[in-house]
Every structure is written in C-alpha cells, then in structure tokens.
Amino acid sequence: MSTVNLSLDDLRALTVRAFVASNTTETNAQSVADALVHAEADGQSGHGISRIPSYAGQSKSSKVDGHAVPEIVSESASAIRIDACSGFAYPALDLAHARLSEMAHATGIAAAGVFRSHHCGAAGYHVERLADKGLIAFLFANTPKAIAPWGGREALFGTNPIAFAAPRRNNPALVIDLSLSKVARGKIMVAAQEGRPIPEGWAFDSEGKPITDAKAALAGTMAPMGDAKGAALVMMVEILAAALTGANFGFESSSFFDAEGPSPAVGQTLITLDPDAFSGGAFADRLETMIQAVFDQPGARLPGSRRIEAREKAHADGVEIAEALYKNIRKIAGE
C-alpha cells in the first residue's frame, strides 16, 4: 500500500481545512481535528483520520450540525448538563473538560452529562486530558446498537466504551480504554469486506447462535466481553451515558457512519475526581508502588503502553497515511 508521510501539524491543518470545507465552523473543525489527529498519532487509526470522509459527509448533509455551539443547560456545584446540539461530540466534551477541571479541584469530584451528541472517538483521549491536569477521570459513552441484553437475541445496546485515566508522576497518564464487545466491530467489518470468516464466539446470528460468517454477524449481535458480567457492564454504561443524560439509547440511535437520517443523539458521561481530596496526599506514591509491582513481573505491562510508543514515534517522525485516504481528504478540502 503506498503511503504519504505527514507531520502531525500538517495532518491537523489538512483535517481542519477538510472540515471547514464541509459545512463546519473553524472552532468545531479544530476540536474535531485535535481528537482525530491525537488518535492517529496513538495508532488508534479506527478513531483517527479514517473517520474524516464519513464525518465530513455527515456535516455536509447536516446529519451532524457543524455549526453547533454546545451549551451548558444546567449547572450545580459539581454537575453540569451539556447539550451538544446535534453537533460533533468533541466540542461538547471540550466544554465539559474546561468546566470539570475547575469544579473537581474545588469540590473534590465533578461530572458532566452530554446529550444530543455523536461519536466520541478514542474514549481515552477525553480522560487523559483530565489526568494531565492531575485528575482521575472516567468516560462512559453509548454507541448504536450492536449487543443484545443477556438472554435476548436482538441488539439493543452499543459496544459502549469505558475509559479511565489516572495521573502519574513524571510519566504520561495511565489510560485504560476499552469497548465492552469481545472484539472491535471494525474487525468484523474488515473480515466481511475481505470475505473471511470470523472465529466462533465473536458474534451471534438473529437466533442467538454463534456465527462465523462475518456479513451475517454484522446483521446479528456482537458478543460482550466476559459474557453475562460483560453484558451487565454494557447495560450500566447505557444507563450512565444515555438514561442519566437524557440521550438516545443504542437502539434509538442512527449510524455514526452514513450521512442519512437524524443525528445519532447519543450521550456521554464524564466523571472526574481530585485525588488530593481522597487520599490525604498519598495517591501519587501509592500509584507508583502499584505500577512498580506490575513492572517487577516479567511479561506484565501497563494498559496503553503501545499507544504511548506510537505517540512518541508520531511526534518524532510523523505518521504514514494511505495515499488513497490522503487524496480523498485533500479532495474533501477542495485541494
């Protein structure tokens, strides 16, 4: 596959131009570009600039409102409710981020619920930014339906990511970022495109039977990680991201990919804690003690370690973009 090497700055600038040319304000384009380029640098290409054609299609068709200005619709000492106004998720989460870090430092813990939102990309991005301010953070997000309730056969809930970050002394934050399906839906999509079967246990057909045909799997349901326990966590995230915020459930949401129909209007809940309010100053030392105990075991590693390596390389050497994708983004930008 022929590729183009771009510095992160050049990639970000191109991404902004592509969105501005696609019915999106400069402010929103910058917010989306920050998130997509961050994911690309981290090697999370499924949430990186490969999303630009689909996102831009949605802003052109106004399925996503590229001109939306997210709004705090209610606020108490430690809680805010944010209307993403059917725009991209990133500007709404930027607003949450700015307000929550002040609140959590003042009261010990704070949370934001975001509704009328869209795909939030690499979930770890949103919590890592709070960890970079010395805070612990969680993100719970719901996504279009893919997983059945336990015992049922029809998809109701999304693959629903949980992300968690904790600040480390003299090191990048420890970030845990996982979707609650057994495998990423993207892996099944790739198998379907290439006409390959998938391993048994990844997905079920409409009768609830394990299935290896990738195309049929996309029409069926995905297995949750950890079976019944994982299915319970999927429901927990659906309640936090959608019921708590007043957003659409996975079974009410439109696709994050195509340009048709109404906004997905899903939700995200972001919770952040100031460790100093809970640990009597012990947190940073205690976390390093735990991490050292992990490192003391041959073969053991921290979640996210490959992501940090990819990021360092991307900052030094830029990233390789498939030439076809690069040309497509240039075309979207009108270049």
Place this chain on the structure above:
Amino acid sequence: MSTVNLSLDDLRALTVRAFVASNTTETNAQSVADALVHAEADGQSGHGISRIPSYAGQSKSSKVDGHAVPEIVSESASAIRIDACSGFAYPALDLAHARLSEMAHATGIAAAGVFRSHHCGAAGYHVERLADKGLIAFLFANTPKAIAPWGGREALFGTNPIAFAAPRRNNPALVIDLSLSKVARGKIMVAAQEGRPIPEGWAFDSEGKPITDAKAALAGTMAPMGDAKGAALVMMVEILAAALTGANFGFESSSFFDAEGPSPAVGQTLITLDPDAFSGGAFADRLETMIQAVFDQPGARLPGSRRIEAREKAHADGVEIAEALYKNIRKIAGE
C-alpha cells in the same frame, strides 16, 4: 442437610448477639448484622451469615477492631475521606452513605474514599441503599490478591467487585454487582474441598498455564472476566479502591478469612450521582423505556432479578440456615 428456619428479625438479633459476644460494640454489631442478613435474604450466602464465624474470630483476635469508630478525616463540598480505623467495613460505609446522600443532593455528585477497611460483603448492598434515596451509585472495592496483571504470572490484584445501582420508579433499584474474576473464588474453594477438578479457563498455575486442579488453582491465579480487557478493569478498580484512598493493595493485604496478622486495610470508593442534576428530569422515564425494551425480548432479563425474588421469599417465609452453622453461631453468641 438439615436446616433451621429463621425469620430475618430473629436471624439479625442472633447475629448481633454473636458479634457483641465477640469483642464488638453493639453499634458495629448492628451494622455488620444488617449487611450479612441482607445478603442472606438475597440468596448471596457467600456474603451472608456464613461469614460470622470468620468475622467473629477476627474481632476476637483484634485483627479487626470491633470497637472502631470510623471517622471522616477530610471533607470538601463533594468528597469525604473516611478512616475505617481497622474495623469492619460496614460501619465506615454506613457513615459514607449518610453523608454522601446529603452531598449528592446538594452538589449533583459526591464520593467517599474509605481506607484501613475490611471485606465489604455484597457490594450491591452499599449502592442499592443510595438508589433507595433516588441516587445512582457505584462502589469499587479491592480484595486480597488473586489475579495477575495481564501478561504476568503472580497474583497482585483482588477479584475487585464493581457494583452499580440506579433507582427505578415503583420498583426495587436496578443493581449490577459483579466481581472481576471469571468465576467466584468460592466456587474454586468448594471444588478444592470436595476434591473435584475445575473447568479449564478458570485459573492458572504459577507458570501462567491453565489449570484444572482446584487446590493448585487456589495457590495460583484466577482468570479475570474478559481476559485482557477484564484485567485492565481489575487494575482500574485497584487504583480507585486503594491508590485513591491510600489503602493497601491486594498484594499488601492480609486474608479476609483467618484471624491472624494485621488488618487487611483494603479500601472502598463509593460514588453517587443525583440523576436530576444531569438529566433535566428525564432519567426515570428513560430508564423505564430501556427496561421495557429488555423485557420485550423473550429470554432477556435484568441483572439481579433472582436476588429480588429471593428477598421477597425471605421476607415472607424466613431463611433456611444449615443446622451446623446455626449451632456454631449460637455457640459464638454464648447460647
């Protein structure tokens, strides 16, 4: 097996007498009895009155301080830090519960970190009580080491429960309560006692190889639910319950069962949110919409439904206690 039928009131009174006779204050005995009898009524016998002999042994030996008075050692608008003072976990979590429900109603969200704590029993109990006050709640608790970090071979982290509860209109709260091991450690203990093998995939030996010998499994490590993703969640809970609170990690903690050694001094973090602060009043309706969508699927059910059935039966008919256990508890109570 011959059993004795006891009403919940009689069982609770007997439990209180057993603890008061075991170097525990009346106040602490009542707190512990409330939790153990609640678990017993819910059919969660592993966290029910079967714990009395072990708990009472620990208070008699002063491994657990039955006279401890848990203390709020720091407080901000939405955060409290509680020293369980090497006593039972339940009185410390009672204190958290009372204060957090006020705080969350005032500020939208509040959390308590508990350190120098002990086994918190059925994790769902602590969150359900907050849901009964109209709040959403999480509990994260760490437990003595049983699970290796991903890629490693030695146990570092506990089976670390996550509990979550959401209040329902005209119905008991929806409660999700799961430990992060693939199966409960109790199942492996029973197999070891009965000399039966365990299925492959439940546990690993000290070389990290899957193992079916139950006794060897108890000396090895337990599989996390959902493999690498579950192992990441185990670490997340360890950070929240222990690093955040300044408590002992699983690998530093003594047993919850035997009467020797220092207090386990583990931690718990309890987070509670007022749905009204986030949902613009939509929460109760939205949750029922989701639950109806689950019930609309034949075979699908809510987490915790068997627990609620057991509870209703226990309130109506009392509970059956193994005669040997009943006699043992009577003996502990000096009767």
